[in-house]
Amino acid sequence: MPEAEKKPEVKLGLKVDVIKEEEIKHIILPGEVGAILELTVTDKDGKVTDHRVIKSKSFVRQFLELLWIQAFQIPEVAPYNMRDTANTLRDICESGYIFASDGGIGIETHGIIVGTGTTAPAISDYKIETAIAHGTAAGQLQYSAVTFGAPASDATTSQFTITRDFANASGASITVNEIGLYVKGYLYNVTYYFMTIRDVISGGIAVPNGQTLTVNYRPQAVI
Numbered sequence: 001m002p003e004a005e006k007k008p009e010v011k012l013g014l015k016v017d018v019i020k021e022e023e024i025k026h027i028i029l030p031g032e033v034g035a036i037l038e039l040t041v042t043d044k045d046g047k048v049t050d051h052r053v054i055k056s057k058s059f060v061r062q063f064l065e066l067l068w069i070q071a072f073q074i075p076e077v078a079p080y081n082m083r084d085t086a087n088t089l090r091d092i093c094e095s096g097y098i099f100a101s102d103g104g105i106g107i108e109t110h111g112i113i114v115g116t117g118t119t120a121p122a123i124s125d126y127k128i129e130t131a132i133a134h135g136t137a138a139g140q141l142q143y144s145a146v147t148f149g150a151p152a153s154d155a156t157t158s159q160f161t162i163t164r165d166f167a168n169a170s171g172a173s174i175t176v177n178e179i180g181l182y183v184k185g186y187l188y189n190v191t192y193y194f195m196t197i198r199d200v201i202s203g204g205i206a207v208p209n210g211q212t213l214t215v216n217y218r219p220q221a222v223i
Contacts, residue, residue, distance in 0.1 A: 095186035
């Protein structure tokens with residue numbers, strides 16, 4: 001197969017990595033709880049062609065609603081009503097499934113999700129504006145399994161990492177403008193999905209054909 005036609009590989013399997021203390025990046029201000037968004041584009045040889053580290057600015061209302069449900073231990077008999085990624089109001093109770101973002105290969109219901117929408121985030125956003133589908137057809141990216149970095153701390157900052165790769169074998173460059181984090185909610189043995197973060201990237205980030213975008217979300221607490 002000619003070099004230009006080689007397809008990027010989607011990394012397989014769930015795993016937990018450990019970040020060293022000296023590798024923790026500091027953008028979140030003291031007293032804040034937030035997230036860092038790290039974007040890296042690599043070619044088929046692993047050479048970095050674009051790399052950005054920015055502050056995630058766009059936790060949306062479902063994040064606090066799910067946190068409240070867990071903190072208050074909302075029971076099945078008195079669930080809380082909230083909006084899922086299908087724009088449907090769902091009754092949700094406390095559960096070990098809440099906040100799960102461990103989407104497998106090709107799974108678009110939960111985990112890190114990318115899109116092409118450019119509308120500025122709003123607190124009421126419930127889904128990615130224009131999601132990029134998993135696949136190798138025009139306009140599609142291959143979604144890897146979500147992986148996780150174990151909690152790590154230094155003198156001022158504690159964090160963990162959520163990672164997903166998006167490989168482009170579509171035949172043309174694709175620009176990612178928005179990135180979100182979808183997680184699970186639960187009631188009566190039924191799982192629903194909710195967006196907790198949506199960020200819009202100024203100018204977007206191009207993923208040329210044959211290259212891979214790696215997205216790291218790093219929730220942080222800083223003192």
